[in-house]
């Protein structure tokens with residue numbers, strides 16, 4: 035007898051992470067996964083190394099110290115924080131907890147792929163709303179809400195578009211969503227955003243029992259390899275996540291490194307400033323070369339090409355790896371992570387050459 039897989043799962047196109055190698059190029063530049071080019075805080079690395087002598091011990095399953103550290107750093111209630119094996123795990127747990135067969139999970143057209151994947155994984159129906167200028171359109175999202183809608187996911191700022199909704203627009207969205215719909219504000223890139231009208235969602239979570247904010251240590255804190263994300267939840271949702279999560283879903287070295295990373299405010303500020311300087315520099319260089327660059331408040335830029343595959347191949351031939359966007363319905367774009375100064379200068383130089391070079395020359 036053949037095994038039976040639950041409905042929805044075979045519809046999933048497995049998530050493909052950013053590429054990290056190019057045949058024939060010994061040390062390519064990886065700008066495909068929105069990682070921090072400055073690396074983790076030296077304090078986080080020291081905490082990680084110090085945790086090595088206790089690897090025979092199970093981690094603190096409740097991540098008490100880390101949750102207290104997060105609460106202290108961001109002025110939150112530790113009891114409402116739930117840690118996860120990356121925010122990816124929390125997206126999946128929330129979906130499993132609140133949506134299933136017959137339910138709908140809603141997100142914006144170019145929203146982060148894991149919303150779609152998690153909905154299918156839970157047997158629910160993923161639905162996406164059209165966007166305006168690659169930005170979430172609250173009206174269009176609300177128009178798709180039905181009695182079957184269980185969750186609305188919003189990347190804010192969104193990956194891969196780089197756009198965001200203001201605190202006022204978020205408040206409006208929450209007010210107009212039915213109370214029985216969970217709103218998940220995925221603020222993976224929050225620490226990079228310097229816009230005055232932006233808010234990752236703390237107040238909304240605190241003021242309602244149906245809104246969750248997701249954060250991660252993978253981006254500005256440079257700990258993507260350790261897998262540590264966290265959710266700020268209404269008490270009822272925190273309780274649900276604790277029941278559903280694995281008992282030791284975050285590792286001890288990850289907890290230790292994340293706590294130390296939080297305390298290194300200098301490294302965080304340096305990472306934010308570096309990102310702002312080189313994101314804005316690269317955007318203006320590419321615009322001057324004639325490329326269409328979408329405005330971004332994150333640590334990446336979405337750039338349009340006449341032929342993104344050719345551009346990708348050309349950049350790879352120069353040892354530069356970007357993220358192709360076909361899976362997001364943006365086949366004419368590449369997403370470029372903000373890297374080191376040298377990497378950004380190399381990217382601008384290669385794209386200047388590409389703008390000049392005829393396609394046949396590119397394929398050599």
Ligand SMILES: Cc1ncc(COP(=O)(O)O)c(C=O)c1O
Pocket residue numbers: 067068119120121122123146189190191192193220222249250251252258261262263
């Ligand atoms: C919008 C968004 N949410 C969540 C994640 C997942 O991050 P994590 O590494 O915490 O699983 C990413 C990662 O790229 C992201 O871009």
